[in-house]
Amino acid sequence: MSETLFNVxxxxxGGRAIxxxxxxxxxxxxxxxxxxxxxxxxxxxxxxxxxxxxxxVIASPPSQTVGKIEIRNVGIVDLPATSAPLALxxxxxxxxxxxxxxxxxREILGVPVPLIEFRPGDAIQALRAQYALDKHGLxxxxxxxxxxxxxx
Numbered sequence: 001m002s003e004t005l006f007n008v009x010x011x012x013x014g015g016r017a018i019x020x021x022x023x024x025x026x027x028x029x030x031x032x033x034x035x036x037x038x039x040x041x042x043x044x045x046x047x048x049x050x051x052x053x054x055x056x057v058i059a060s061p062p063s064q065t066v067g068k069i070e071i072r073n074v075g076i077v078d079l080p081a082t083s084a085p086l087a088l089x090x091x092x093x094x095x096x097x098x099x100x101x102x103x104x105x106r107e108i109l110g111v112p113v114p115l116i117e118f119r120p121g122d123a124i125q126a127l128r129a130q131y132a133l134d135k136h137g138l139x140x141x142x143x144x145x146x147x148x149x150x151x152x
Contacts, residue, residue: 002051003109008015009034009069010043010059011085016140017043017059018133019113022092025119027120031092034126041082045069050108052084057086057111066143089113089135091131092120101134 009020009032018035019030031047036042045068051058053130060083061067067081076135089106096117114136141146 001010004047004049004062005108007048008048009045010048010086011040012043012059013038013130013133014120015084016087016133016137016139018129018137019048019059019086019089019108021089026092027125028092029071031090031120031125031129032069033071036079038126038130040078040132041084042067042069042079043082043084050111052111055111056138057108057113058083059086085138085140086111086113087140088133089115090118090132091115093117094119095145098131100136118139 007024011018011030011032013035020031022028032042032045044065045061045063045064049062051060051061061081067078068076069079070076086108096119100116104115105115106115115138117134118132
């Protein structure tokens with residue numbers, strides 16, 4: 001079973017996917033670009049396909065837009081794209097709490113994924129996202145490029 005989510009961006013950082021949601025114009029693509037500048041790889045811009053494999057949600061680019069990202073005031077740009085296990089959802093919200101007092105999750109295809117409400121637009125947003133992934137993101141085993149588990 002798979003599902004395509006729209007109006008989201010998604011990148012992979014260190015082999016784990018970060019799904020970025022929020023209202024139109026909230027900065028989803030800007031955050032994705034900032035994370036790509038920090039070494040992340042594009043999964044999808046304005047859409048991502050999810051499927052469950054071995055109990056994990058795998059984020060992949062939709063076939064219609066693989067490797068395409070729309071950069072405001074620039075146009076559509078081609079970038080390498082990848083797939084990765086979903087580890088964290090960042091929801092861009094102006095009223096995001098300064099400090100998350102409770103653990104939140106979003107259920108995607110029946111799998112709970114950590115959710116952080118994230119204030120959009122700061123200059124340091126990508127660095128905060130990387131720390132959020134390290135602190136709150138699901139841990140996933142290393143995968144080879146073909147998707148098979150590496151030998152211990």
